[in-house]
Amino acid sequence: MKYMTIQEVQCIGDLTGFDERLNDLMNALLDLEDTDSAVEDPDLAATITDGVVDVQMIVEADDPADAMVKALCFLRSAIHSIGDATPGWETQRAVMHVAPADATDRLLADA
Template identity: 40%
Template sequence: MKYSTLLKVSPPGGSQNTDVAFDQLMDALVGIEEADPFVEDVDLGADLHAGWIEVRMLVTAADQGEAAMHAFTALRTAIHALGGITRGWDTETYSLQVSPAATPVSA
């Protein structure tokens, strides 16, 4: 089943680094999307003033928990590929939402 995921992350250094991190993160996530058959439709949004990047992706998984873990792992992999550190995320720098992806109605 496909799940829609939304992760909000704050880049290291806060809002002054968001615009640079945004471009680099998108490139890294596109690479993961191309290599991982379970990840698709990666998209980013940002609130540059507040210093948040929103990462959306569709994840194919058996359930919501697996989808959440896969999306989280994809994002952490992208950040690590850029030399970033994600230590402490479990308490302070991200939020994650997962819901079943909308299914198109056939005519």
């Protein structure tokens, strides 16, 4: 089954050149997509001033938990491939949203 995943992560430290790092990260995500048929359509959005990045992708997996693990590993690989580190990022500054790809309205909350 295909799942839409959205990972919200926050980059810490000096944000000088953050926009260039985001370009590098997007290119790394696209490069990894070419090597992994279980992941498609990676995309990202960010708030440059505070270092918050939302990374979205479709992941084919057996269940939502497997989709989360796959998306987490995929993003971690992309971050490492551009020379950045990820110590504690998945527990200290991250949120993961997962829903069936054909029911992405479940990812939206009512205001």
